[in-house]
Amino acid sequence: MTFTKSTASSLAVLLLSSSAVLAETQLTVYTSVEAVDLDRYKQTFEAANPDIKINWVRDSTGVMTAKLLAEKNNPQADVVWGIAATSLLLLKGEGMLEAYAPAGVEKLDPKFVDSDTPPSWVGMDAYVAALCYNTVEAEKLGLTPPKSWKDLTKPEYKGHVVMPNPNSSGTGFLDVSAWIQTFGEEDAWKFMDGLHENIAAYTHSGSKPCKMAAAGETVIGVSFEFPGAKAKSSGAPIDIIFPEEGSGWEAEATAIIAGTANLEAAKKLVDWSVTKEANEMYNAGYAVLAYPGIAKPVEHLPADIPTRMIKNDFEWAANNRAKILEEWQKRYDSKSEPKT
């Protein structure tokens, strides 16, 4: 008995010491970054931090937010890396985020950092609202390209515009909240009333309108710049248009989930996520970075995107989200029949 006990304890000691040699923290990281980028992000991070291993849990922003909120009382994630800042503000409101100022946060553009100190989230990059415009189909129909958001209400585009439904897509909400912030509440709803007359369909995902434009299923897709650049690279006949009133945008951000058992490793990841090196890594797909002055232009995208971004008040958007969505649903979702 004593023999087995002592063997067991010495075995345990052996195991402990050997694991100390291999000390490796596994971090469960929730993310919504593009599937193609996951391996690259993981490898680059793990090369810089060999003692930490990332286990990705990836899904679309809506699903990840729903999942995080559903797990509110029993969080499974250690860190979120690459989820929309607006979603993170919802989590912050539920007290789910651990405030932490990563080393080097002062170097980031302040609009990419949570307004409280210490910040609850720090940004990585931004995706910016844009129109995907199918030139081939437009020519067939004799349409002229729109220059501004307000152009989209012109009668010539009737039935040729597709946009994401803000009730199921973060991109859709970003558009609506940007219009309200730039046009003012009354004008924005008037604009959307006009836009609604031209909409062929509201989609559930933010990149789908652009891919529909790329496939000629619609002429104009209200979407964001990233899928547009991707579709153009694969040969789709589309132009990416940034409307002249300015574009709404959303930051992809990083945050620590409160109550994580791996706080030290989580902090290391967040520290690394704001470095210049990490931002250069984000640059492969994203033209706008949180780290100022290092962004290289992305193929098929203009270099001056940052100047086209509106001043986006995330806190306002998060606090008015429920009300805006309710109003939107009341105005446009009840008209269920497709247009003839």
Next chain:
Amino acid sequence: MAASAAAVLPPGKTLRQSLDRDDLVKRGLMVVISLYLLFSLAAPLYVMLSKSVSIYCFDLSQFEFQVSDETGANWNAPATAQALNAATGAVPAADLAAGSDSRLAATSFFKDFSFRSPVKYRLRGTSEQTRWLVGSQPGGGITWQEFDSNTFRRVTLRPMQAYGLDNFAAYFGTPALSRSIWNSVLMASLSTVITTAVAFGLAYALSRSLMPFKGFFRLVTALPILVPSLLPGIALVYLFGNQGMLKGLLMGHSIYGPIGIVVGSVFFTLPHAFLIISTALSISDARHYEAAASLRASRWRTFWTVTVPGARYGIISAAFVVFTLVITDFGLPKVIGGQYNMLAVDIYKQVIGQQNFEMGAVVSVILLVPAVVAFAVDRLMQKRQVALLSARAVPYQPKKNPRFDALCFAWCALVALFILTIIGVCQLAALVKLWPYDMSLGLNNFAFDRMDGGGWASYWNSIRLALLTAVFGTVVVFTGAYMVEKTDGFGAGRAAFHFLAMLPMAVPGMVLGLAYIFFFNNPANPLNGIYGTMAILVVCTVTHFYTVAHLTALTALKQIDREFEPVAASLKQPFHKLFFRVTVPVCLPAILDISIYLFVNAMTTVSAVVFLYSTHTQLASVAVLNMDDAGDVAPAAAMGMMIFYTNAGVRILHALFSRVVLKRTQSWRIR
């Protein structure tokens, strides 16, 4: 002699069948499987029902404010938000009903508020549960917190959780939501009428004519079972979308919406309706037709007085199956429904799009109603069915009739063309590089690892899920059915078990999936550990498809004479020996059918698992949905075709395997 002895002797103990070890084991097993159904079905549903009455509202009596004068040193008397609101009427009662994410600006209670004024504000809760936000920083509690006016403008109040029927009131008060009830019922009814008519025509042609290629048509009609219900939606987009090949046929109408939903629904429900109706039609008594002929009834009259009444229970049953399938289906309206809202998609939109779990639960409860009604009516009708086929029945033999046979052939060919076109278009879409601008063929759409949705790993996960479901499910279902059918006594327990086993049929997959989130993703639940694993997907899928498998097993078991058990007992053989030596081999065809049924359905199901998969357990069928959702329609079609190849391959293997095994185990059936 026993009777006379009983007359003289004083009344003894009432006789009870003594329980031997076998009975105990059997009852134990039945209890275990009952518990399985209780925890995988009844308990989650109960938790979901209670979630639908969980509401959020702003309880203004929970918040107390104090305002200072301009110096910031003197404070007025504390007043609750309720009192302030009563005085100012700033927030109408309707705005106090809330969702879990609602916020109410604290400044709305102070008409003369200005963020530049030196006035200070204090806020506290009247209970520890009171919550508010400063900006997006959570706060709460019963101690006073002080804010300058510039900070105070950022203070928003949070709602409290309570119980009530307000969610249902809100649902029926929002036309955007309640409209879906009508839409869903309309779509399901239309599809039911069309599918039942088409399936009846098919079954009639195949059983009452001498047309050629019957085997081929039977095979083609079964194909839609092998693909997820989203696939016809994708094919219809390619056929009738704005770039569709046959767009002109719609005469300006859009395929996105009711037309697409009905056409797609007919496609994926056809095999189910066809199976049921063709079984009903195949049981026919030629003597009725002889009687009709001798009474000089016309063919038309014979059809309405003999054929249709003979198959009426089959037709009714098929209609209810189709109705339930369409109203609970989620994949098809998601892909092709456009702005036409349906109940099942609403659940998804509420939960995934808006994180409004309570409203999702409300829609789930509403979706349960038509499904349960359809199920109950169908059960009732089945009870009224009497045996049509008497021992003296003479099987009907169709006679040659070239015109009629040609007509039947044309009908079957038309339906087969429809089915093959849908599948063919998906195959084409999967191979074309960039529809419609680069129509060259290639395999780039099969590079799933470059898309959202989980890549190739999701395909292998689906195969794992299907295999696990087939093995585990078959064991559970068959054992359960055996215990119900072959146990003596314990009537109440058996009835309860049978009820539990029938229940999954009436529970839509979306509802089951949502109920699983509420039930299993609760840290207080000891079964919380299986959340996010393959195990919960297997449990969910087995439960979702339990009923049909259970009925198949029961039918097979009923064929075995009940005398086997007493004989085995009298020979002092334990029941497990009988079970493995006699019951299982005899029922092997049914067991194989159950496992293939579970396998195919586990490959194609979307609705139940869409809430439950995690990153490591992403599934091919969900990948089809997510890739289509992200606009990667061609890769979605490619993944759908992978599911089709797999199911078709497994079906063929199953047929070969059955032939070999059945030859060995079923030769006793041949005299």
